[in-house]
Amino acid sequence: MVVAGGGTAGHIEPALALADAVMRLRPDARVVALGTERGLENKLVPARGYQLELIPPVPMPRKPSPDLLKLPLRVRESVKRTREVFERVGADVVVGFGGYVSLPAYLAARGRLPIVVHEANAKAGLANKVGAKFAERIAAAVPDSGLNDAEIIGIPLRHSITSLDRAALRAQARAHFGLDPNAPTLLVFGGSQGARSINNAVSGTAAVFAQAGIGVLHAHGPKNSLAVQSVSPPYVPVPYLDRMDLAYAAADAVLCRSGAMTVAEVSAVGLPAVFVPLPIGNGEQSLNAGPVVRAGGGILVPDEQLTPQWIAENVVPLVADRARLAAMSAATLGTGRREADEVLARIVLDVIKK
Template sequence: MTSILLAGGGTTGHISPMLAIGRELRETHPDWDIIALGTPDGLEAEIVPRAGFELLTIDKVPMPRSISPALLKFPGRFSGNISAVRRIISSRGVSAVVGVGGYVCPPAFLAAKQAKIPLIVHEANAKPGMANRLGARLTRPGRVGITFPDTQLRNSTLVGMPMPAEITALDRSDAAQRAGFRADLGLRDDAPVLVVTGGSSGAQKINEAFLASADACQEAGIQVLHITGAGKGEELREATAELSDYHVVDYVDGMHRAYAVADLLVARSGAATVSEASVVGVPALYVPLAIGNGEQRLNAAGSVAAGASLMVDNAEFSAATVTETILPLVGDRPRLEEMSRAASALNYPTDAAARMAGILTRALEG
């Protein structure tokens, strides 16, 4: 039996494309064994098994950024992780490794190289992270899939962002479906909907700004679906308890429903969010998280340049942004329609999972 090891985790930005690739492989090769590799304390520990995939785990071993006792222990712990993945490859008869980024990927990439099996990489962000830069160096030309056309990464080819079929098949012009999703989410069908989300980890700056402007949202006649992230919304929930059109939830099961009901999306500009919003044509205002490689700003740059979205720096985002920019925009139907058309015109690939599966299949064929 052909066995494939999917490696990645830590954030939904890694887990979502990994699962999309896994589902595609299961559909096209039902006789293959698709297993995932993550850490026991990452989001994947809950999400991957819930999605129906077996998850194997290794320790999370981040590279220390300063001289410390952890730095002295790092080589041994990292080497131990490589050995652990080698044992998985051997015991499960793994034929290839597909990595999407995260702490587990460097040892998985090196183990695949040592085992002399094909290594396939998907890079979600416009600016590649350290793990996938390593993976791109270890594999062959054409075996690295990238999401954005301007991404600079060795051996890469443009495939887009692997995403759930519910999103690629979503038709926001289907009024009946949209009304059904609004009802499911407790929303009325006679007022604009603003969807606010900070991703799986939440976004404190965004939450604070809407906490200070929640009354203004209600007064403007706008419904807000605010997805705060687990454990991040208690203060907001208490403050808006008497506001009938302000809905605070930890998460939405199936983000395609949130995209379907949104007249405007306010969100971080993770690669998955930007790609999904563009594919379904949701007008957006992005608040890039100013950490890491600065990749979130780059992820949204093409969308902003095309007129499909706006961008406000995290440091500048405030209650005034909500009242002076967001609320007027939610009520500007002609401009929202123009932004939606601009998003759709970006022509983001919608078959990225299939393209990644094709790369893998060709690699196995030699």
């Protein structure tokens, strides 16, 4: 099985969750991931024990530019190199998750190998719209993604997340991060690279959190820094969260972006959420958070409205209200799908059989 989902964690993590599920069902299988030199897959894929094959990237220019004229040549070269990978590894099926690695994979497999497409976002991107035209099976996280005949299965998630018992791990998780063992705790992160607007707004409320007896675990991103005065309960800034399972177990609520992967994980583990959609793109992050917000498991705040004052007036009382958190947790659990990894794995294996 060749998985194509390079670039961001939102594309790579579902691909790796599928890979893990396939290996559980078929230990004799072999999984190869496609990626490029610049993508986050160079760190994530080898760390999970899978073979990574690099192909030339085909970024799509967002506006008319001289780069647009070079696009056909870039596509042709990338498709050629991708076909060479398929032949060398003996590929039986290609599974794409969108993004700039998937487009050459779909074009290289067309007419040669069966294709399975998975769309995680509420709105399908260009690559998956192309891939869906040639695919044997199409899966999507939510209805109305723009892909016809898609089977709605949710997003494949890591087994360490779907099997997570937050209550059982809480003491270990809080000790791991140096958090107060008993204080209500807010987890904050803005994606794999952090988010400056989230960093500034939340860190500016550090003293208010401490006065309310609330601890904070804040992943600010490896390229950012965060200076927070020592307070009690502790406000713990970290560059990156390598153990998301422990981060989720340590928390009573989360403030985060609303990428498809983030929303799926938060829902699966039952964390009440304050979603701050990325203010660029085609609005898919607001759409991703919609089902959880409508169910009562989350709150949506536009990025430009996220200020220290808004957090003090809305987030601090929320994290301190255990009854409200419990109700929101039950609501968000009802929107999560924990079995998507194995559902997609069985779809892929069925395609290979046929």
